[in-house]
Amino acid sequence: MLIGPPGCGKSTFATQWPASWRVSLDTYRLLATDTEYDQSATVAVQIQDLILDARLSRALTTIVDATNLHTHVRAGLLARARYWQRPTTAVLFNTPLATVEEQNAARDHDRMVPQHVVRQLHKLLPTTQLRDEGFTTVHLASDTATAR
Template structure:
């Protein structure tokens, strides 16, 4: 299996539905590298699941992402990032700061995602998991969007 190596200043965008292992993957990196909408929603409302806090969480994420990329610091974007317009905004920031943009696509089968989601403390409703799993882009889509490197999570070692 391969290990993910990030050049200094890389924006690494994790892409996958809730319960696919993004946050577990991100935990293998220094916590200062991680920007997370769930974490910022929790800071704003005391719960990660309060979607009404998403606009302020995005503002916090964007502020910290710009601060890190401006300084040439590697950053892990830990949220679903399944919608093309969300990825486009992240890529625009990486281009603005002239930083490489890596995507890690969590190509986890739906039945595995469902099982992992069911075992979490904060369970996302099954219909939401199904809807978001259907939004998984292809490697070719991500390449066409402008990611400089694309890795499948299934190809990466779990011992980052």
């Protein structure tokens, strides 16, 4: 599970693995609404959950590419992994706010998230509680090698 605010590099990080491994809320929002950041597209979460269950039931490596900043969202995803008896890894993108804002501003207009939303989400970055939440492994994205 990738965890971080919009513009921190989660989707870029995820591209080092096969596209079939990636479960991306942005992609499902885009398919449903023609925009990646329309939070009213709750169908995107339903699509994510269907694909996640399909992959986890087959023990396929899966990368959840979404902000995953809210504790209740992570708890739901962790519950799915526990149901299918799969290990979980959190990759935390603790990217400084200035870098996140700069990268978000450089996005195509249709992918840019409003600055106030980026700032609100950045404040939700977890610190030490990820292991306590139930993750098998926790990594900082800044410490992970980019090689597979």
